Amino acid sequence: MTQQAEATRRIPLNRERVLTAAVVLADEAGIEALSMRRLAQELGVVPMALYKHVANKEELLDGMVDVLVGEIDPPARDTGWQSAVRLRVLSARKALLRHPWARQVLESRTSRTPAVLGYMDSFIGMFLAGGFSVDLTHHVMHALGSRMWGFTQELFDDSAGSAPAGNPPTGNAPAGQEAMLREMAQRYPNILQVAMAANHDDGSVVSQGCDDQFEFEFALDLLLDGFERFHRQGWTSERAKLER
Incomplete structure (x- = not known):
């Protein structure tokens, strides 16, 4: 264990430190990984020590929203x-x-x-x-x-089962995707036309490419x-x- 890590563990625990550590943990590992036990490990304390500053996980999440x-x-x-x-x-x-x-x-x-x-x-x-x-x-x-x-x-969310917006089929596209787009064109032509009309950005989280x-x-x-x-x-x- 490095001296820096040991020094961090010796910093007195308070609500602000608990919430900051929870935010960092959720940012890095995902909200599913956040638990009182995991957070205590990150802070180098026993789980019961956290309850002096947050009553339970719900209060912890409320505090993270405050951050x-x-x-x-x-x-x-x-x-x-x-x-x-x-x-x-x-x-x-x-x-x-x-x-x-x-x-x-x-x-x-x-x-x-x-x-x-x-x-x-x-x-x-x-x-x-x-x-x-x-x-x-x-x-x-x-x-x-x-x-x-x-x-x-x-509106255009891939989880709804629609075709990927902004990505028209190409010769290299999987046959299943091409078949899906053909079916979309027949059954829902207006949705497909609008969803594929714009120039898109591959880094999007709105829809694939929006x-x-x-x-x-x-x-x-x-x-x-x-x-x-x-x-x-x-x-x-x-x-x-x-x-x-």
């Missing part, structure tokens, strides 16, 4: 609401992409920590500060959904432009009109 929230930039100052929201969402996306486990853990949370509530509160505050009504802001937040955290469910970042920002900008149009029109929901 993620801490990596998101605060709202930009001296700029309009649209730019502030856009920058905040893209900062959240950068934080999310740094941690492959983050989306899965975010979607699994059944309670919200003060850090998460604080993020949501300040996010809503950007719209209110921009002059949005409470009514419009309510519906805006529904429209944004998980995009405020930097992710969204994608440019994740472009698609994310494209949809975000559409939403923000729509919000601005409704804001300028003084839009009010029918329910809010009835409550007046």
